[in-house]
Amino acid sequence: MNQVLAAQRLFDLTGEVALVTGASSGLGARFAEVLAAQGAKVIAAARRTERLAELAAAHPNIHPLSLDVTRFEQLPAKLEEAEALAGPLTLLINNAGIAGGLRIVDTPEDEWAAIQKTNVDSVWHLSQAFAKMLMARKGSGAIINIASLVATKVGVSSASYAVSKAAVLHMTKAQALEWARHGIRVNAICPGYIHSEMTDDYLASPAGQDLIRKIPQRRAGEAADLDGTLLLLASPRASGFMTGASILVDGGHALA
Template sequence: MEAIVTGLNPQSAAQVGFDLAGRTALVTGASSGLGVHFARCLAGHGARVAVAARRAEKVATLAEEINASGGEAEALRLDVTDAASVAEAFEGRCFDIVVNNAGIAFNGPALDTPEQDWRQVIDTDLTGVFLVSQAAARAMVAAQRGGSIINIASILGKRVAGGLSAYAAAKAAVVQLTRANALEWARHDIRVNAICPGYIETDINRDFFATEAGQKLVRRIPIRRLGQMEDLSAPLLLLASDHSRFMTGSELVVDGGHLVTSL
């Protein structure tokens, strides 16, 4: 299992209660980036993971990798913007842990943002979170068991940056949706929390952050470095495990102090 464990040593993880053996998890947007990391992390700590995305070949490869490393995974083709696709993914299934990670962004001035691009971001980043959360909660209620829903928001849901109006609006709504669903579903022992990452280095943004413009942005982070995907492992495992059993409606900010910078 060591090949797919990232961010935490398995022995130390077990000591603090991050053993997820016997639990099932769904990770959306698991075809690349953070979704791949989240799936590996959960599988590496014992969960049986369904990796889901529109790119079926990508999640199939990830599932094969996890299984070959000693974990348990299955691949699901899932379009979070399509209610029928979501319903099919949950047919006959009830997950203990659901990670709403699927998301896209449109980068451009609000004055020039096409309606189609606005709707695509909102449909994926907000409506998709709602549809998957709703299906997950309905399955949990029907099975008379609780669970943990983890929404991946962003520091841009709590603060803004230029050229990302649709993304910022969607992520702010995800933060509020997290609170609203947490309030409604607490009576069913369903916990709903969010992680708000700051700037995390990935294959997609690595080249940009190597430029002078990227380095200028990094210098604005109080810790003076980009986040690594492993920095999200402990927050994810906390919310997935029983260590967060008295947490719901919370947002965990993981941003190197970016949100507390002065104006």
Template sequence: MDLPKPPSSRLDGRRALVTGASSGIGLGAAVALADAGAHVVCAARGAGRLDEAVAAMAAAGYGVEALPLDVADLAAMEAALAAQQPFDVVLNSAGMGRHSPALETTPEDFDAVMAVNLRAAYFLSARAAERMMAAQVRGSIIHVSSQMGHVGGVDRAVYCASKHALEGMVKAMAIEWGGHGIRINTVCPTFIRTPLAEQTLKVPERRAWIESMIKLGRVGEIEDVMGGILYLASDASALVTGTALMIDGGWTAH
């Protein structure tokens, strides 16, 4: 009997771009991909913190380099991609949240969130896929979305709108690019203990509500997201595209 061969989660010889890589989930993603053997180009706006993260990864023996970049600057983003070899994996973790009651949302806050969470994600995907197609790379594009791309949240109307739109964008792009062997998916974490989430988690009543909604009973850690990212980046998910991987402790099952 011929037994099926398990797919590999290794990324040896592949190049990966990670945006928002200087901290939080983006840094965790960069480490996960590098640990699997990929050479990782870490992109982020803040050069100082980015250099610190890349130095720490290099000291750990990972293949890594820094790319200071604001993905919301579309001209700079397109120029940066054009100057690089085509990537096998693109992991977009750049994101923004400006939370407020819907009646208090300003046009400036709306535009700022959409510029990063949707507009930048859209054109990063398109330009990365374009480069993959030209080089005949069967690549994987992954966006860090959110459980809030599937449910609503108090004071998060703009954030939810941006993530719901991101989920629809990914489905449409998956249909368009599947014939080229390019996969595009999202990971959708619940509240993860990062600097961005601390402003919410430090409020006792908010934290109690969050923990009651997460059926596994705890706030997520960065390590909880790393495995899902590695899965979507690797051949282990070779038939997965246009879908959302929920890493929410059961929140959206409620």
């Protein structure tokens, strides 16, 4: 019978090296801190490098990396740069994302294109480069894609974003299927409404307050509400037999 591990050991990430995209604010900054607190070395990547420098200054395990996920041609070299900073990567958290708030008929071509490029195409390209790197050295690892509640539950004025997150969810399953045999697990987190720079203005508005009243738990989440799910999916000891899964963390919103 397998040994029963204490929770501390089950979620210990010592020896793991994680790249977190969109780590300059909100969920990504929290993900970087949580992974580092469990012993992982973390590459915190984004465009606002001054924010990353602040994060890194507070955590010896966090290293900043200037990264624009839409510069696809640079991504393989950026992964090599990350490895030069912290060692061979084992975890990729595809978190960088942008939102849109227009109805379909009002959405200009450039907004649709920017959302798909940042939220979908970058996940495709960065995951592909990450998987190739691991396969070349026969290393195992895990990818966590940040999708959304709206990947499965649409609302008005968020179609471009919802479609992009549905694609991320489907991409998660496709990646999981192709890469399981290579020892790469791929899972997704689907957060509901979580306080961040992306959502705070909306959540404070009358429409946002109205929405919060419809969430069964009667509140929006905090980034910390995702800590446990992140650690579950990141730890090979805790979720070694999970791949292609998505976990909803939404205060019951999908039920309403």
